[in-house]
Amino acid sequence: GQNIDQPTEMTATEGAIVQINCTYQTSGFNGLFWYQQHAGEAPTFLSYNVLDGLEEKGRFSSFLSRSKGYSYLLLKELQMKDSASYLCAVRDSDYKLSFGAGTTVTVRA
Amino acid sequence: IAGITQAPTSQILAAGRRMTLRCTQDMRHNAMYWYRQDLGLGLRLIHYSNTAGTTGKGEVPDGYSVSRANTDDFPLTLASAVPSQTSVYFCASSDVAGGPDTQYFGPGTRLTVL
Numbered sequence A: 001g002q003n004i005d006q007p008t009e010m011t012a013t014e015g016a017i018v019q020i021n022c023t024y025q026t027s028g029f030n031g032l033f034w035y036q037q038h039a040g041e042a043p044t045f046l047s048y049n050v051l052d053g054l055e056e057k058g059r060f061s062s063f064l065s066r067s068k069g070y071s072y073l074l075l076k077e078l079q080m081k082d083s084a085s086y087l088c089a090v091r092d093s094d095y096k097l098s099f100g101a102g103t104t105v106t107v108r109a
Numbered sequence B: 001i002a003g004i005t006q007a008p009t010s011q012i013l014a015a016g017r018r019m020t021l022r023c024t025q026d027m028r029h030n031a032m033y034w035y036r037q038d039l040g041l042g043l044r045l046i047h048y049s050n051t052a053g054t055t056g057k058g059e060v061p062d063g064y065s066v067s068r069a070n071t072d073d074f075p076l077t078l079a080s081a082v083p084s085q086t087s088v089y090f091c092a093s094s095d096v097a098g099g100p101d102t103q104y105f106g107p108g109t110r111l112t113v114l
Helices: none
Strands: A002-005 A009-013 A018-026 A032-037 A044-049 A053-057 A060-065 A070-075 A084-091 A097-099 A103-108 B004-007 B010-013 B019-025 B031-038 B042-049 B064-066 B076-078 B087-094 B109-113
Touching: A002 A084, A002 A097, A009 A018, A018 A032, A018 A084, A018 A103, A032 A060, A032 A070, A044 A053, A044 A060, A044 A070, A070 A084, A084 B042, A097 B042, B004 B087, B019 B031, B019 B087, B019 B109, B042 B064
Parallel strands: A009 A103, B010 B109
Antiparallel strands: A002 A018, A018 A070, A032 A044, A032 A084, A053 A060, A060 A070, A084 A097, A084 A103, B004 B019, B019 B076, B031 B042, B031 B087, B064 B076, B087 B109
16 A cells, blocks of 8 residues: 655745655555646646656656655746645556645745 | 546435446546545545456445446446545546556546435
8 A cells, every 4th residue: 555645735925936745655656646636626637757856847846766755846936826735646556546635735925 | 528527516415325426538548546535635546447347446445336337437336325425526537558647537526425
């Protein structure tokens, strides 16, 4: 099984940078995903890491260290529309995802 | 292309009643999944299907059943609903073929069992 931890809440100012950490303990690792979920909506895919290192996609970047069981999602140049929950998910060798409880990010003007 | 649709959008159900949540995808994905999402617990996998004709149990399968008669449809049935099944239910699908095989989620069904 998977044990996935991420902070419950974070608050940041518009234009700033926020880093959301995710640690995991896994019985089989086959990739790590980050999803964004606005209130009352479905999760939407943000990023995928399977090898160590940084994946950059516009204002969002995701980092993975498999040896440390650690990932982070970096949100740069924060905008009000980035206020949402961010879900860390680990995929096992059977292609099933286990999700963390999510981090609610609030962006203030 | 609609992607994934779920029905109903929301439902209030009396305890003990039978309920089927519907999920249909038009992306020809081979794998489909049902999750429930509860405050503070995140998304938890109920059942999954890697291909038409096969199903498997996830983390929280008790009280739920699924079937996968074809590629597009993956209904979730609560045989006798209980209040602890009050939750938001999300269906997802992915094309498991190596690589990211990203899961795409439907809009969700908000279920309240009284």
